[in-house]
Amino acid sequence: MAEPQKNAENGIHIRNLYKIFGHGAAGYVDMVKKGMTKAELNEKHGHVLGLKDINIDMPGGDIFVIMGLSGSGKSTLIRHINRLIDPTAGEVLVGDADVVKMNPRELRDFRRHKTAMVFQKFALLPHRNVLENTVYGLEVQGVPRARQVESAMRWIERVGLKGFEQKYPNQLSGGMQQRVGLARALTNDAPILLMDEAFSALDPLIRMDMQSVLLDLQKEIKKTIVFITHDLDEALRLGDRVAILRDGEVIQQGTAQDIVLNPADGYIANFVKEVNRGRVIRLDAVMAPINAGAQPASVRAHADTTLDEAATMLTKAGQTELSVVNGNGEQIGRLDLQRIISAMVTPAAGN
Amino acid sequence: MDWLTRFPHMDDDTLRVLKKSIDEGFRGFTRAYGDSIEGFFQPLQYFLIQSERFMTNTPWPIILLLIAAIAWFATRSWRIVISSVVTLLVIGYFDMWDDTMKTISMILVCTILSIVLGIPIGIAMSRSDRLQSWINPILDIMQTMPSFVYLIPVVMLLGIGKVPGLIAVVIYAIPPMIRLTNLGIRQVDRDVLEAADAFGSSSWQKLKNVQMPLALPTIMAGINQTIMMALAMVVIASMIGVQGLGQPVLKAIANQYFTLGVFNGLAIVGIAIVFDRISQAYGKRLQRHLEVIHG
Ligand SMILES: Nc1ncnc2c1ncn2[C@@H]1O[C@H](COP(=O)(O)OP(=O)(O)OP(=O)(O)O)[C@@H](O)[C@H]1O
Ligand SMILES: [Mg+2]
Numbered sequence: 001m002a003e004p005q006k007n008a009e010n011g012i013h014i015r016n017l018y019k020i021f022g023h024g025a026a027g028y029v030d031m032v033k034k035g036m037t038k039a040e041l042n043e044k045h046g047h048v049l050g051l052k053d054i055n056i057d058m059p060g061g062d063i064f065v066i067m068g069l070s071g072s073g074k075s076t077l078i079r080h081i082n083r084l085i086d087p088t089a090g091e092v093l094v095g096d097a098d099v100v101k102m103n104p105r106e107l108r109d110f111r112r113h114k115t116a117m118v119f120q121k122f123a124l125l126p127h128r129n130v131l132e133n134t135v136y137g138l139e140v141q142g143v144p145r146a147r148q149v150e151s152a153m154r155w156i157e158r159v160g161l162k163g164f165e166q167k168y169p170n171q172l173s174g175g176m177q178q179r180v181g182l183a184r185a186l187t188n189d190a191p192i193l194l195m196d197e198a199f200s201a202l203d204p205l206i207r208m209d210m211q212s213v214l215l216d217l218q219k220e221i222k223k224t225i226v227f228i229t230h231d232l233d234e235a236l237r238l239g240d241r242v243a244i245l246r247d248g249e250v251i252q253q254g255t256a257q258d259i260v261l262n263p264a265d266g267y268i269a270n271f272v273k274e275v276n277r278g279r280v281i282r283l284d285a286v287m288a289p290i291n292a293g294a295q296p297a298s299v300r301a302h303a304d305t306t307l308d309e310a311a312t313m314l315t316k317a318g319q320t321e322l323s324v325v326n327g328n329g330e331q332i333g334r335l336d337l338q339r340i341i342s343a344m345v346t347p348a349a350g351n
Numbered sequence: 352m353d354w355l356t357r358f359p360h361m362d363d364d365t366l367r368v369l370k371k372s373i374d375e376g377f378r379g380f381t382r383a384y385g386d387s388i389e390g391f392f393q394p395l396q397y398f399l400i401q402s403e404r405f406m407t408n409t410p411w412p413i414i415l416l417l418i419a420a421i422a423w424f425a426t427r428s429w430r431i432v433i434s435s436v437v438t439l440l441v442i443g444y445f446d447m448w449d450d451t452m453k454t455i456s457m458i459l460v461c462t463i464l465s466i467v468l469g470i471p472i473g474i475a476m477s478r479s480d481r482l483q484s485w486i487n488p489i490l491d492i493m494q495t496m497p498s499f500v501y502l503i504p505v506v507m508l509l510g511i512g513k514v515p516g517l518i519a520v521v522i523y524a525i526p527p528m529i530r531l532t533n534l535g536i537r538q539v540d541r542d543v544l545e546a547a548d549a550f551g552s553s554s555w556q557k558l559k560n561v562q563m564p565l566a567l568p569t570i571m572a573g574i575n576q577t578i579m580m581a582l583a584m585v586v587i588a589s590m591i592g593v594q595g596l597g598q599p600v601l602k603a604i605a606n607q608y609f610t611l612g613v614f615n616g617l618a619i620v621g622i623a624i625v626f627d628r629i630s631q632a633y634g635k636r637l638q639r640h641l642e643v644i645h646g
Binding site for chain 2: 116
């Protein structure tokens with residue numbers, strides 16, 4: 001918010017993006033546009049439909065989460081943002097520049113200075129130790145060695161790998177390797193971070209810690225972060241906005257709460273079934289209207305409070321009802337414990 | 352039924368004319384360009400002479416020390432150092448030191464030349480499937496053609512001596528260098544290359560930081576094979592005037608000196624084993640970091 005100009009520059013806008021894997025892919029876009037499905041395309045022509053008509057706006061400075069089952073096209077999509085994969089049709093705009101139209105030189109500069117990526121399969125350089133892996137981005141940019149090392153050491157420490165600088169990737173566990181990948185990307189200090197299942201190999205404790213690293217980072221320097229995950233709770237904790245992919249198509253995008261409360265179809269309803277709703281849903285989404293005659297409850301909570309927090313407040317105060325207030329302290333609704341609990345557990349309570 | 356028992360072939364006269372005109376053509380080419388081609392290879396001549404002078408004029412204890420030091424730094428194994436030194440001592444004791452030095456000098460120059468030419472060709476080949484499909488059959492021909500056969504054009508062009516010998520040896524020994532450089536680079540993990548791309552590496556940075564270091568163990572295997580093939584070829588190259596251990600072998604064949612032949616043959620085997628162990632152990636050391644697998 002402080003620097004909207006700077007952030008707009010790092011917003012990512014994907015327009016009508018198609019990706020078909022196979023020879024002469026361009027010739028099949030029209031068929032897909034006319035409604036051929038992924039299965040049909042594969043059966044009749046042996047081509048794989050990777051992505052179909054993707055339109056996504058990722059505002060600069062936000063964390064945007066992409067979710068979907070295995071094979072739904074998440075990695076394919078994120079690779080289009082720095083053009084590790086060339087689209088079959090469509091545009092990928094970062095700020096005003098279309099990544100798809102960049103020449104090799106522009107693309108290289110864009111990758112060096114604008115983006116950093118964490119890979120699902122880590123993709124560390126096996127012949128380089130942790131420190132040498134971590135400085136890689138800065139080395140490629142031609143930053144002086146002393147600054148490379150200083151910056152790398154800071155992030156190595158932050159991801160909890162201090163003391164392992166001289167180890168080779170094969171001497172580290174999967175989770176440690178993933179953190180090296182994370183440190184390598186963060187050291188690059190790019191305004192756009194592309195994270196493909198960046199936390200998937202971490203144990204729950206370190207995972208929470210790494211999520212905090214991201215959230216802290218977001219408080220200081222607002223980066224545009226594209227984050228792929230299978231873990232809905234993680235998506236909801238991190239994501240300002242979430243998009244859900246199925247078979248290469250975006251089937252719903254919106255805020256976490258939107259998706260939990262109004263799943264677009266059964267697939268998504270299934271997806272969000274297991275989520276901890278108490279941490280996602282905010283009071284204004286489920287509150288009851290003010291009861292004209294009644295006395296307002298003594299416990300007051302802001303409309304943005306999550307159900308979890310509200311339940312804790314009520315329990316502490318020994319009350320069963322609270323008033324929901326807006327930013328100016330005016331009461332805009334009310335909620336009792338009964339209603340809070342039913343919103344936390346029953347999918348139907350949201351309506 | 353004559354055509355069934357005798358393969359129907361081109362009529363004798365035509366064939367003779369064909370061979371003759373190719374020979375004539377090549378001779379003409381030699382007459383016209385032989386001198387300038389020889390001039391072109393002059394630097395090689397100089398290089399060869401210098402290297403041989405160094406190997407034969409340096410006092411033998413210094414050479415021995417030098418080889419021991421190389422063995423130590425390449426392998427860090429006392430066993431290999433000691434067996435190398437012992438092999439050379441035995442060779443020297445049987446009065447084959449000078450010939451051995453000449454052969455080592457030749458191998459050294461051939462290997463360096465093969466590396467200098469082979470690695471860039473291998474790199475180019477790894478970058479283009481078209482080029483690969485052109486070069487591969489050529490390499491096959493170079494390796495399967497009986498080596499005596501391509502001594503002929505080399506001798507016609509450049510006569511007898513060190514340089515034609517060098518060229519013949521390099522032609523014979525360079526294919527594994529090219530092939531394994533190509534293979535090593537093509538084998539580099541796609542994911543790692545993608546990561547290098549994602550951070551904006553130029554293609555030179557990718558080659559220098561990722562492809563060459565990861566291909567190095569394979570390239571070392573290529574160097575090892577090149578050395579072995581060069582050693583095998585040195586005997587044959589002695590027919591066109593390359594000095595060293597091959598010459599006595601040749602003499603032994605002509606005069607049926609059994610022991611002379613066996614001694615020199617064993618000396619070649621000895622240095623082959625020394626070179627092989629040193630270069631293989633070095634190749635293994637290069638991939639140390641790949642072997643420590645986390646449990
Ligand atoms: N190079 C390729 N050639 C052909 N098909 C491909 C290629 N890359 C991906 N695909 C196909 O595209 C689809 C999406 O793959 P992608 O890797 O993007 O999935 P994902 O959502 O990242 O899955 P996961 O969660 O398992 O990582 C799959 O059907 C896959 O088979
Ligand atoms: Mg993936």
